[in-house]
Amino acid sequence: MIHELIKTAGTITSSVNPADKLLPASAEVVIKLISELDKLYGTKENTAIYGTFSKKDPTNQFSKYTELFIDDQSESKFLAFSKQGLNEIARESRGQQSATGGYIVFSHYHNSNAQPFLLIVMIKNKDALKINQKLELEDVIQIDLSKIHQAARINLDKFDKSKEIPSNPSDEISTLNYLSFVSPRSNKDASGYFIKGLDCIDGVRPAVATDNVFKSAKAYCNTKNELKAFRNKVKDSLIEYLQHCLDNEKPATLAGLEHSVRQAVPAEHHELLNDYIDFVSNEEWQLPTEFNINSNSLKKYTRIRSKTDSWELNFRRKALGTTDNSDLYYDDNARKLTIRCSDDLVKQIAEELGSRNAS
Structure with missing residues (x-):
């Protein structure tokens, strides 16, 4: 009426x-x-x-x-x-x-x-x-x-x-x-x-919005066969954009998200991104025009953490690889993680082992 x-x-x-x-x-x-x-x-x-x-x-x-x-x-x-x-x-x-x-x-x-x-x-x-x-x-x-x-x-x-x-x-x-x-x-x-x-x-809270940036981007790429191969690049580009916003204490925007996604996708496929904003701002994903970023939610996509009583690991996901020239090389068959040591880490390890031998 x-x-x-x-x-x-x-x-x-x-x-x-x-x-x-x-x-x-x-x-x-x-x-x-x-x-x-x-x-x-x-x-x-x-x-x-x-x-x-x-x-x-x-x-x-x-x-x-x-x-x-x-x-x-x-x-x-x-x-x-x-x-x-x-x-x-x-x-x-x-x-x-x-x-x-x-x-x-x-x-x-x-x-x-x-x-x-x-x-x-x-x-x-x-x-x-x-x-x-x-x-x-x-x-x-x-x-x-x-x-x-x-x-x-x-x-x-x-x-x-x-x-x-x-x-x-x-x-x-x-x-x-x-x-x-x-x-x-x-x-x-x-x-x-x-x-x-x-x-x-x-009512869109920063933790939910931050999480939905990545979930919606993955879902969007999955709807278009040509974009599936670029899902990881899209994710990395979004991480870089959100981290920049967080470091500079600025809100993320839909325009900024779209720009980041386009940077990760070859120009010949840009036409497939024309309805990206409509998709991520719909009833399912609810991304607003702009929103603040939740740092803990962002860390889920940028870092891997694990610890035991003997050790603790905290590293960027991008550092992980499956070849021996990676900063962190994971051998799935042996279930071993090999770390390429920095000069500072080599120095600390040498000092620790040296002190043990001295005693």
Whole structure:
């Protein structure tokens, strides 16, 4: 269904024009609209940020109405859910002089993989939709990114599963991000009220994001036969990029990841990387536009550690090889690791053995 938020830039007041009935789900024009919006959601130019409801503001009841609809997916509950979302967005827009109104589309649908979603999209350019005074949709003009001001989407399967996970803010792994939101770059500074109104909060933690950089890159290469041979080079290039970001206390970015992957792949295969960002920022991998790096997660991909009561090893994975000219030569048949000693290590060993002979 479609509601309208009425607000003029430069003012601090707003009002709402809510619809009083749902749009027919089987109507061709409605199917076309939701299909267009779903295709645009989370593209390279419009990457998603994944998270959860914050539930920190007791006056914001949007998450409560979402749960009420999930428990009883009737038309009346969906209408209540959408009106609550409209009211929360309107409330947050008041006092924001730069905020402007537009049409807000609320939809409940299943994607091509039969996953259920709730999608909320604000369309600022009214030329994108042809709507009558009853807020009934009559036509959909070709929608482009410039007409999508802001959007939020709730994965209902993940939202349901999240209620089974104990809340532990210190746990880097257990958070299940069921909610995501997007905004074209040109609109991000002016659209904070939409995100706040729907109670969204960024939930992708550095440990998970760092781990998913490598998991998603491996999965992506495996989807294209021509890239499989470059998986290790891609991994090494990503390690170098993330380590550089960590050393310089800078966040990693999707653009930086893509650049690193392209450096590891011959130019004749670069066309195969055109949908890399779409792939790693999807519902499965959830890499945000930028994120901080977790040093412990990165070490899992850069170093090998092992110890016994007698010794301890800690070395870069790149130093390991299976030929005798490697810094660390592993003989699989003999199950032996041969270390090419540095001058300093030779000196320490000689001193230790010399002291033993002297005694």
